[in-house]
Amino acid sequence: MKGVMIQGTASDVGKSLIATALCRLFAQEGTKVVPFKSQNMSNNSYVTIDGLEIGRAQGIQAEAAKTEATVWMNPILLKPRSDQEAEVVLLGEAVKTLSGKGYRETFYDKGLEVIDEALNQLGKEFEVFILEGAGSPVEMNLKDRELVNMKIAEVADVPVFLVADIDRGGIFASIVGTLDLLTSEERKRVQGIIINKFRGDFSLFTNGVKWIEEKTGVPVLGVLPYINNHMIDREDSLSINEFRSMKKNGRLEIAVVQLPYASNISDIEPFLYEEDVHLRFVRNSAEFGQPDAVIIPGTKSTIHDLQFIKEVGLAEAIIDFARNGGFVTGICGGYQMLGKTLIDEEGTDTGTVAFEESGLGLMEAVTYFRKEKQTIRVKGIYHPQTSIGEGKVEGYEIHLGDTVFSDEIEKRGLFLFESDREEGYYSENGRIVGTYLHHLFHNDDWRHYWLNTVRKNVNLPQKPKVSVGVLKDERYDRLAEEMGKHLDWEKIKKIISEWNFVHENH
Template sequence: MNDNEYGAARGSAGAGVRRPAATMMLQGTASDVGKSLLTAAFCRILKQDGKRVAPFKSQNMSLNSYVTPDGKEIGRAQGMQADACGIAATTDMNPILLKPKKDMVSQVVVHGKPFADFDAREYRERYLPKAGVIVREALARLRDSYDVVVLEGAGSPAEVNLKDRDIVNMRLAGWADAPVLLVADIDRGGVFASVVGTMEILEPGERDRVKGIIINKFRGDVSLLTPGLEWLERRIGKPVLGVVPYLEGLQLEDEDGASLDARGRRTRAAANDELDIAVIRLPRISNFTDFDPLQQEPGVVLRYVRDVREWGEPDIVLIPGSKNTVEDLLFLRESGLEALLLKHIKAGGRAAGICAGYQMMGERLLDPDGVESDLPELAGLALFPMETMFAKEKTTERVTGSVMTGFGEAAAVEGYEIHMGRTAFTESVAQPFRIRPSRLKDEPESYHPDGVVSRDGRIWGTYIHHIFHNDSFRHKWLNDARQSKGLPLSGEETPFGRLRELSFDRLADHVRKHVDMAAIYEMINVGSNDERFR
């Protein structure tokens, strides 16, 4: 069955059989044009309008992960988009996740579990021919369960060297029989050339799938852009369905590390009455969304540091997750950041490590089977009496529990774990958290201790991603730091979860205002008079 036959077959259900969900797809003229956020926006708009909607991205390359309720790993963006839909995320929404480990090599995660490590050529030649079946089956299940599926492409559909085995852009649109919106980023410049160039490279049948253009991240007076938009519509024969202005201040997570460059440009120096928190920007940094809530805290400046010139005089240093703990610890050592970190701690500074950052805090990293690197053993930061052994089996689990020691009164916490290491202590330590897998019943034997904390609470580590998303914990921890610096304490907790929900609605309202939604509904052939919504 060829690509178009697959879409036609899915749409020709017999009498009495529920028609597959309607589809629409966002593709981009390049990476990082804003497809993920626009997909989330359309998901929330459709939800607001009474549709049962789900996101889909066949293949995602990202080190920002999301753990589904059943303990599977998918791309962070699809988890965020599922939240915008108001539904639980499943691996069908992102059946294939690529997690770069080192240059040209990625861990391939299939339906939430590690499958194999491939270099780019191996993946393309050995696995992509099989991946199409996995993608089509996942998409079919979603279309059988929802009213609309919003698909997100990857990179650009005009990569001529990749098109013959494409599973993420135009071939996927054919499988889904999906109309395509082409998204272009005007903020980076050259928007007309990028749109025209993309359309020129597409084959005639692919150009027919493109139903409209969205210009994203606009700044300025749109009337000055109008002559260019009119020229563009004449030139490509497609309507511009929206010019979406740049929207600041959303409490929504980014898909990958490309956004950290923009964050760095916007970061200001901390004032004397503010907490200066530095996150070490590891080359293979993962799940930096762990720190998003800190950006919304009043009196806190969060910045990302990647070399000694950017160090400054932080009050707190955070060591994030990494897809390659060993290689990133070597980076810390060789860059001089390790020496600055240890000097900071010796002088009474505060520090915390999450996942890989927690593992680095021990005395040794052990990797006899070459799970992460070619080094069988590497000395750690030696902040705590512990060592980590890397294992081939990966832990992916949502967890819930409480704070037990090191941070004052006990508070409820939740988050998730994603790691391939097992940490053991060589002598007795204080472990600050008591957690259990969220999927298990609340039974005493299901709980176990997690993490480590110094006696004075200044230094600690944990396997719990999103620990800072817990408002009470974050509030208490920041106030402890303020108190040690002689700063006034914050009186109210910042409700990050509520701010995030408001951000989904704000994003949806913004896109609805600047995009021709009537044309979108006509494009996907779904509206208030559709029999599925009567």
């Protein structure tokens, strides 16, 4: 098996982005390359063509590798449901919810077995693996039963490139400290160091590269620039802070409710490329302000997050905003919150059977949380009842609940999917919108229609459609080109191709 594992000195140092770039660089040369992350902890997920769920980062990396995403690329996905528990998604299907301690104590052997099976399956079809680690490989309190860093590099028998984030400071200590905490055998696997998120004149870090190489004996394979607006979907909720830091001066202000257990936050990313849109995350009523529209995103714990927005005054602010003619869109869990009541029939959302919570009351509907999760890729058209006209949408659904509308009113569907299945809610004036469709706003025509409707409402000029969709493949090429300029690409390929020989002669 040929390949490399990208590990980091910490979380959020850019492992996923670098793995994505490497996938595209190999794919551009005609190599059959595959991404792999044994265990991913993220509420940003990706639905494969056969309706199974993996980490979003591996789905994106598969696109960069010019191949179809499968569950073998991310056999274990952990989706946090609280500070203590996470849902375990095994080979694309949710199997149980466990505490961190319970997972470590009961799942280790099973995890290794599934990971080994996944690597063997992928090895039948692909030539080069780009493996991704998680967090740091030297979390000493977890290291003895980890399933995602050096243990998996050993199972796959690949070299490791260590990534360090220079933007956060302390890069020399983080590199040397990480290497010092590895065992001697683990240390031999580290065949390269990559410095990420560098700002400014690269020549100013020449002495830094020299110091690192002399101190560690490991070559620095590249100093990568800080890349803004790279258009590659974020992996997890850590990146909400990245969104928050992207200050924009657009005149159209959209408030995004920042939920504690927000999931699939990449749903709102296309707005970053609308010139006149200012995205603003709000955490309480004091931050609500006077937006032109509000988006309530998906969540891994709908009722918990609904209780949260009530506690911080956001629920009342959103209700008042809607009653005064504001535009509110809820996606997945946000859609469920818009209804009158949420009933946890099976205890799958709260852990308490038959638990009930009142919703925002912006649509006449009740959501029932079922036992089985629905995951499906979908395509459809605008529902004729919307009177919007013709239009197509596509995306994916991942949800436990069913939202049922009152028999007393006419259900106002948003979309028609395959087999004439009605989905979502579109109020009479189009100001309240709810849907289970993730990537709603990645559909250029829908986003264009919705934004121009909001613009008209607040007396802002109409704007032409921004075709974010057509840039989807080009963005991988641009990322690969930018990073390729700063990587020692030939040396990277040499390390990967010669690893077995070098390893056998240690």
